[in-house]
Every structure is written in C-alpha cells, then in structure tokens.
Amino acid sequence: MNKATYTRDVPRDRFDALELLLGEVRKGPVKIMIVGGTDTGKTTLLTFLLNEFMAEGLRVAVVDSDVGQKSILPPATISMGIPEGPVSSLSDIEGLLHYFIGTTSPRQYAGEMAVGASRLANIASKTADVTLIDTTGFVAGIGLEMKRLKVELARPDFLILLEGENELEILARSVEHFTRVIRLSVSEKVRKYSREERRDVRREKWREYFESSSLLEVDLRAITPTGTAMFQGRELREEEKSLLSEVFDWIVFAGWKSDKYVVVKADAGDFRLPRRHNLHAIDFEKLSNLLVGFINADGFCEGLGILKWLRFSEMKAEVLTPLSEDALENVVELRFGRIRVLENGEEIGLLRREEL
DSSP states (O other), rough: OOOOOOSSOOHHHHHHHHHHHHHHHTTTTTTEEEOOOOOHHHHHHHHHHHHHHTTTTTTTEEEEEEEGGOOOSSEEEEEEEEEEOOOOOOOGGSSSSSEEEEOOOOGHHHHHHHHHHHHHHHHTTTTHHHHHHHSSSSSSTHHHHHHHHHHHHOOOEEEEEEEETTTTHHHHHHHTTTSSSEEEEETTTTOOOOOHHHHHHHHHHHHHHTEEEEEEEEETTTTTSSSSSTTTTTEEEEEHHHHHHHHTTEEEEEEEESSSSSEEEESSSSSOOSSSSSSEEEEHHHHGTEEEEEETTTTTTEEEEEEEEEEEEGGEEEEEEEOGGGGGEEEEEEEEEEEOTTSEEEOEEEOGGGGG
C-alpha cells in the first residue's frame, strides 16, 4: 500500500526546480532535503525528482526519514537506499543502511532524527550524484525545531519547502545562510489522508516486514540492552524487592539501583507513586510486544524485533525477528523502542520516552 507513485503530472514549478537542480548537479554531488506539512506532496515530489534525475543517467540515493509514514522498510527507522533503475514508488527501493528511532511518533526524538538523517545523507553523498532526503510532516512547534536541527546537521545544498501560506518562513530564514531555499506551492491534486488510512498504511508495512519472522533468544550479557533505564547499576537484593512489594503493593520482577531505584513491576493494588520520589517504576506489561532494534558497532540498525519475553534472572530476551541467528554476530546492542506492535501489523500502544 503506497501513498505516492511516480507521475509527471505535476505543477509547472516542479519542472522549473528540476532544471535549476540539474544545473547544479552537473557541477558536483548535491544533497536536497524536502520539508512540508502533512499531506503536502513531499514523497510525490521526491519520487518525481528521483526518476527524472535517473533518466539523466545520474546515481541517486534516497534517505527516508518519514518514520510516521515510512516507504523504505523497515518502519520506525531512517533508511537509505540507492535504486538501480526507475521506481514507481519509494517502496520499491531496498534499504541499504538504517538508523533506529524506535517509534512512529518522533516528537521526543529530535536528536536521533537529526543525527540519523545526517549520518545517512553524508554516507550517501560519497557515492551518489544526488541525495534526496524525505522528512516527516511534523513542522509545528518542536517539529519545526527538529527540521532546523536536521538541516543544520545534514547541511543539504538545497532545501525545498512545500508550503501554502508561508508557514515555513521561520525555518527558511533560520537556515538560508548555509543552504539554498526553493519554495514550491502545494499541488491542488494532493490528497488528504485520514488518521485511519495512515494507520492502515503502517499496518501493512509492519506486516510485510515481520511476515517471515522467528523467535530468537538474545543473551543480554553479550548484547547490551540500551534505550532504557533498566539494567543500569547494581541489581536489587531480594530483601529490597520484598520491601518495595510490601510498601507499594506491587509484584516486583526486577530492579536496579544507581542514582535512583528502577523497578519492573505489576500492580497488585491501586497505589500511585507520589509526585516527588526517587523511584522509577516500569510496568511489566508495557514491555510485551515492544519494538526493539538490533544495533551494530557502527551505530546502525541491522533489523527490528518484537520483544516477547524478558527473563531477568538469566539476562535473556525472547525476540521475534526476521533476522537470522548468524546476523546477531554483527549486533552489539539491543535498543528499546517506544511503540508496541504485533507481527500482524496492529499497533497496540505508543510509550513516552520517560516510561522506560
């Protein structure tokens, strides 16, 4: 299921921009980032430029950082691919490198979004004549700051803005001293997608990615768990866990002590922690079907998994993943994400960053 497919039936200003960009590409490699709000035609524009550049015999790389409506698999990552020929949609592109974000809602991940897009774009630009960077439609408030950080780190030669009423003026002014800004109108043919339709698109992407998965046992003494407050510091002694269980009416599965107490628990009663405390409590049920990323020594994502069970006493995790056991030889981290999803593609919950 794809939202954008290649077409030359686009507004005239797209061809004007293409002519300008082709003139610059002939001088040397060019990076182009596309920014616009939700349903402004970013991916359609990128698909158009991709195919037009390739028709000129140019080598083109795509960095897909639209984690909310991902085209290049897997979801919840930033991906880079270099197609060998024309494509009808970005979904036809095989990802070569991936940077783990771990959620489809990047509001709390501005740093990771900027770093991931920048790293992949810089790698792509070493071998490609043109690097095209797709972005999310999150452009209000912190979203605009996220875009500014992304532009500042990736340093595209051109920033294409798709806007209706100068809503991206502040972004343009904040970066125009180090990148060239091209403003394009939003096409009248752009289709608006409902929240349900967007969820259906994501469901199909999740299902496609996990359809050939199997359960792997991951040794957390050999592969470091990251992206969570768990496993940091010394393990709690049995008497400490018993005391916490008695005081708070919890079932305590595991716990650690560093600058604060961190416990994994299930509620046996209705106790709620006071507003100020030195205790971070993680609900055990929120770990079930949590997205995790297998990270290699270069900081890139080898693949995704769905956490099915944690055996704290053995430091083992059972993870459903399309990766093979041999692929784990390249993995140094198991990074915890913030979305819970089933292998059939159904999303069952988003977590806030601080919840884990």
